[in-house]
Amino acid sequence: AQSVTQPDIHITVSEGASLELRCNYSYGATPYLFWYVQSPGQGLQLLLKYFSGDTLVQGIKGFEAEFKRSQSSFNLRKPSVHWSDAAEYFCAVGIQGAQKLVFGQGTRLTINP
Amino acid sequence: NAGVTQTPKFQVLKTGQSMTLQCAQDMNHEYMSWYRQDPGMGLRLIHYSVGAGITDQGEVPNGYNVSRSTTEDFPLRLLSAAPSQTSVYFCASTKAGTPNYGYTFGSGTRLTVV
Numbered sequence: 001a002q003s004v005t006q007p008d009i010h011i012t013v014s015e016g017a018s019l020e021l022r023c024n025y026s027y028g029a030t031p032y033l034f035w036y037v038q039s040p041g042q043g044l045q046l047l048l049k050y051f052s053g054d055t056l057v058q059g060i061k062g063f064e065a066e067f068k069r070s071q072s073s074f075n076l077r078k079p080s081v082h083w084s085d086a087a088e089y090f091c092a093v094g095i096q097g098a099q100k101l102v103f104g105q106g107t108r109l110t111i112n113p
Numbered sequence: 114n115a116g117v118t119q120t121p122k123f124q125v126l127k128t129g130q131s132m133t134l135q136c137a138q139d140m141n142h143e144y145m146s147w148y149r150q151d152p153g154m155g156l157r158l159i160h161y162s163v164g165a166g167i168t169d170q171g172e173v174p175n176g177y178n179v180s181r182s183t184t185e186d187f188p189l190r191l192l193s194a195a196p197s198q199t200s201v202y203f204c205a206s207t208k209a210g211t212p213n214y215g216y217t218f219g220s221g222t223r224l225t226v227v
Contacts, residue, residue, distance in 0.1 A: 004155075006155075014157040034215060034216075036218075042220065043203060043219055043221055044203065044205075044218040046215040051213050068135070090156065098144075098207065098211075098214070099144055099161060099163055100146055100158055101146070101156075102158070103148075105153060105154060105155040106153075108156050111134075
């Protein structure tokens with residue numbers, strides 16, 4: 001069955017430091033992969049997406065993600081975090097032609113000043 | 114502004130009461146979904162629809178009903194509320210035929226069942 005795993009429930013980084021959030025998926029067909037961000041009390045905002053082509057995709061707010069088929073991973077990165085990046089981040093895989101999404105458990109990011 | 118509109122934003126129900134969470138989108142999206150978000154569990158799919166008149170169950174459908182009479186609206190009905198249905202509910206929509214388009218989410222409904 002399809003699933004998404006985000007191994008890190010909570011990550012704390014210092015402002016200005018680099019960031020990598022991990023995401024592993026299990027899906028037999030070509031995956032449509034997404035990263036969403038949720039600020040406290042808000043809905044989800046799409047950060048970036050991957051379907052095919054270049055395995056390194058750029059998103060909004062300076063985020064990027066790299067698709068590695070051999071590792072079934074789609075890790076999110078940012079070279080230098082800002083205090084405003086504190087939020088919860090969700091990785092998701094679109095299945096059945098993206099008729100529905102399967103989400104990971106989420107990673108809560110805290111930024112130290 | 115175009116997007117997904119959910120009402121109400123907050124609701125408190127007593128056990129056994131029924132209610133309908135409303136969801137409307139004005140982007141002419143064919144696909145619509147309902148998710149519930151619980152701490153440590155991410156978002157779990159309740160029901161989804163690929164077009165007017167077509168609905169299907171997701172991962173956690175028990176205790177919820179849906180219908181899709183128009184492209185724009187996708188209400189979620191709680192038939193007899195239970196404390197286990199205390200959660201934040203999100204509605205989302207996307208275009209059919211463009212799998213990498215990405216879903217647009219509403220701002221959520223926070224439901225408490227006492």
